[in-house]
Amino acid sequence: MDLSIYVKVKVQEPLLSVQGLSKFYGKRIGCDAVSFDLFPGEVLGIVGESGSGKSTLLSCLAGHLAPDSGKVIFDTAQGPRDTVVMGEAERRRLGRTDWAFVHQNPRDGLRMGVSAGGNVGERLMAVGARHYGDIRGQALDWLGRVEIAADRIDDRPTGFSGGMQQRLQIARNLVTGPRLVFMDEPTGGLDVSVQARLLDLLRGLVRQMGLSAIIVTHDLAVVRLLADRLMVMKGGHVVEQGLTDQVLDDPQHAYTQLLVASVLHV
Amino acid sequence: MIKISNLSKSFTLHNQGAAVIPVMTGAHLSVAPGECLGLVGASGSGKSTLMRLIWGNYVAATGSILVGGVDVARAAPREIIALRRGTLGYVSQFLRVVPRVPTVDVVAEPLLTLGVAQSEARARAEHLLAQLNIPERLWSLSPTTFSGGEQQRVNIARGFVHPYPAMLLDEPTASLDAVNREVVLTLIEAAKARGAAIIGIFHDEAARARLCDRVVDVTQFSPAVPA
Numbered sequence: 001m002d003l004s005i006y007v008k009v010k011v012q013e014p015l016l017s018v019q020g021l022s023k024f025y026g027k028r029i030g031c032d033a034v035s036f037d038l039f040p041g042e043v044l045g046i047v048g049e050s051g052s053g054k055s056t057l058l059s060c061l062a063g064h065l066a067p068d069s070g071k072v073i074f075d076t077a078q079g080p081r082d083t084v085v086m087g088e089a090e091r092r093r094l095g096r097t098d099w100a101f102v103h104q105n106p107r108d109g110l111r112m113g114v115s116a117g118g119n120v121g122e123r124l125m126a127v128g129a130r131h132y133g134d135i136r137g138q139a140l141d142w143l144g145r146v147e148i149a150a151d152r153i154d155d156r157p158t159g160f161s162g163g164m165q166q167r168l169q170i171a172r173n174l175v176t177g178p179r180l181v182f183m184d185e186p187t188g189g190l191d192v193s194v195q196a197r198l199l200d201l202l203r204g205l206v207r208q209m210g211l212s213a214i215i216v217t218h219d220l221a222v223v224r225l226l227a228d229r230l231m232v233m234k235g236g237h238v239v240e241q242g243l244t245d246q247v248l249d250d251p252q253h254a255y256t257q258l259l260v261a262s263v264l265h266v
Numbered sequence: 267m268i269k270i271s272n273l274s275k276s277f278t279l280h281n282q283g284a285a286v287i288p289v290m291t292g293a294h295l296s297v298a299p300g301e302c303l304g305l306v307g308a309s310g311s312g313k314s315t316l317m318r319l320i321w322g323n324y325v326a327a328t329g330s331i332l333v334g335g336v337d338v339a340r341a342a343p344r345e346i347i348a349l350r351r352g353t354l355g356y357v358s359q360f361l362r363v364v365p366r367v368p369t370v371d372v373v374a375e376p377l378l379t380l381g382v383a384q385s386e387a388r389a390r391a392e393h394l395l396a397q398l399n400i401p402e403r404l405w406s407l408s409p410t411t412f413s414g415g416e417q418q419r420v421n422i423a424r425g426f427v428h429p430y431p432a433m434l435l436d437e438p439t440a441s442l443d444a445v446n447r448e449v450v451l452t453l454i455e456a457a458k459a460r461g462a463a464i465i466g467i468f469h470d471e472a473a474r475a476r477l478c479d480r481v482v483d484v485t486q487f488s489p490a491v492p493a
Contacts, residue, residue, distance in 0.1 A: 039344055196365035203364065207378060225364050229343045243343040245323040252325060254280030261281070 013075055015040045015180060015212050016061075021070030023060050029236035030056035034070070036231065036241065040179070043206055043213045045227030045244060047220060047259070053236035054216045055184060061214065062101050062182045063091045074098070074180070096126050100173035104185035106165035110157050110172065116143060117153040119172045127176050142171040146201060163194035167201065174205060181213045187222055199225055220263055224248060232256045267432050267463030268320065269296040273329035273339070273487075275319060289315055293329070293487040299431065302454070302464040304478035307485045313467045316484055317434050320465065321356050322346045333432055351379055355430030357438050361409060361417045369412075370395065370405040373423045380428060387427075394423040398449055415441045419450075426453050433457060435466035439473050451476060 014037035023030035031053040038044055046054045059065035061072055063083055072083045076098065083091055095101070103109040110119055120139040121129075129135050140150055146167035148160075157165050166186065173181065186202065187195040203226060206213060217223060223230055223244055230248070231241040232255065240253040251257045273293040279285045290312050297303045305313040318324040319338070320331055326339040334353045336345055350356070355376075363372050370391050377387035395405055398419040404412065409420045418441055425433070438454070439447045447470070454477055458464060468474040474481065 042344060042347075193366070200364045200367050224362075228347050242325075243322060243346055246325060246343075249318065249323040250277075250325050252278075257280050 012039065013080070014038055015042075015075050016214075017071070017073040017080070018061065019071040019073070021057070021060055021067050021072065023056050023065060023067045029053065031060065031233070032236045034238055036238075038180075038212055038214065040212055041206075041210050042229060043215065043227045045223030045230045046214065046216045046233060047218060047223055047230065048233035049218065049259075052233040054233050056236075057233070058182055058184055058214065058216045062099065063095065064101075096123070097176060098179045100176075100178040100181045102166075102169055102173055102181060102183040102186050104188045106157070106162070106169040109169040110165060112158050113156065115154045115156055116148065116160070116168055119157065119168060120175050123172055123176050138175060139171075142175050143168075145205075146171045147197075161194075163190050163198065166190060166194075166198060170198075170201070170205075174209070174211075177209070179212060181211055183213060183215045185217050185219075186215065187219065188217070195222070202226060220248060220260065232259065267297055267299050267334060268465065269330075269332040270294055270316075270320070271330050273316075273319060273331060274327045274489075275315060275324060276327050288489040290319075290484075290487050291489045293484070295482050297432075297463040297465055299461040299463050300458055301479050302458055302466060302477045304474045304481040305465065305467050306474075306481050306483050312484045312487060314436065316487075317356075317436055317465070317467065320434060321354070322350075351376075352428070353431055355425050355428065355433040357422055357425035357433070357435045359418075359421075359436050359440065361421045363409060365410050366408050368406045369400065369409045369420055372409060372420060373427055376424060376428050390427055391423065394427055395420075397453075398423055399446055415443065415446065418442065419446060422450055422453070426457065429457070429460060429462070431462055433462050433464045435464060435468075437467050437469060439468065439470050447473070 016038040019035050021034045022032050034057055046057065048054045056065065060067040067084060073080050074083050083094065114122065117136060117139040120142050121135040124135050124138060140153060143150060143153060148164060148167060157168055160168065187198055190198065199222065205211065215223065215227060227244045229242065230244040232239050232247065232253065234255045240247060240251065240256045247256060248260055251260050271294050273290065275290040276286055276288040279287065293316065295303065305316060307313055315324060319326055320333065322338045329339060331338040333349060336349050338346060370388060373391035373395060374387040377390060378384065392405065400416060400419055409417055412420065422438055439450050442450060451473055454464065466477065
């Protein structure tokens, strides 16, 4: 039998290794002792109800919030580094190059007073691009990839629909070729038909670019279609994690069983 | 290729008085390359449970499930992901896809995740869709609006687009007409001939007789019910 069709898991270092990450708001728990590894090309979903700590965790991972304890070790070009103790300037550079952050509300991730092309081009300039023709060419290419018509390049996103704004935010984030994308409810404010298109777009981009992603959402249907692995949070703690369809089809923890059983089927 | 030993499974319903329901105990079987094993037993006897345990979306209580050298009962999520990508195929009874994605892309997707070029993946998907008599005018539409039989054939195309060395088939001929049933049976025979190890559930007795080298009655793995 031809053994070449076997795909073995390559021995590789995790792209992101999170160890004992905790954040408290006074006496209240934000997230407590969260640990996991994320490997290149993997998509991790984080689900839980409002106040479960999933957004706090994402903010701590992305360096928007300083955790009280724990490590967030990222495999940088210079080798694994703990981004928690990294200098602010260096962490910001990481945020412009290897990392990207897609906000739930596109207004938080876009510059609303700048044209669509400018929103994408600005990120290229932040990493050193200076040639106007190249920048405009790349912006145009990315608008096409997220299905925004070329003749909208000079329009401001204020005139775009919610779905278009969200696609523009994704283009702005991915144009610099990040290796890790943090997403906070990326399909949250969109109506169902627009969500489906965005999900397909994200799946294709993740596959083509070999991206790793961490997606916070409360929508179990979204994680089933997008995430390889799933982490379930409640009260700041991770109560269960595993393969996405295993967690959804055979949940082991009482809270996950309740969560899965509560979904309405159409 | 597939070897199951001392496998057991129970469900704990935490929100219903933590009731523990044992559903399978002491299951064992093995399938060699090129062999097709049929699972039989009444509804509710655990055929689908066994399939899901092998696929890895059910957690085993004890025992081991070796598929191409990976123990699904113990493997890390990313090992199971890699196993599903290249080694283990699954044709379930239901089609679960992102809405609005064209049928040809749904079928080509397993190849794209393996790194096959877009043009070749599409060509192979189109070839299978044609073979399974899905009209060409439907290829660019999402399968979510298709009839039951068409959806099942799309699911089969997706499951056969890559030559997986191990395959799980859950009633692959259930809602097909005679012509398409024959096409699917031929596909399964070809998979056997190239050396795939297959575990299938076939309610279609003639199909079972034609394809299966052996059958296993899963009723023997049911836990003893206290009188």
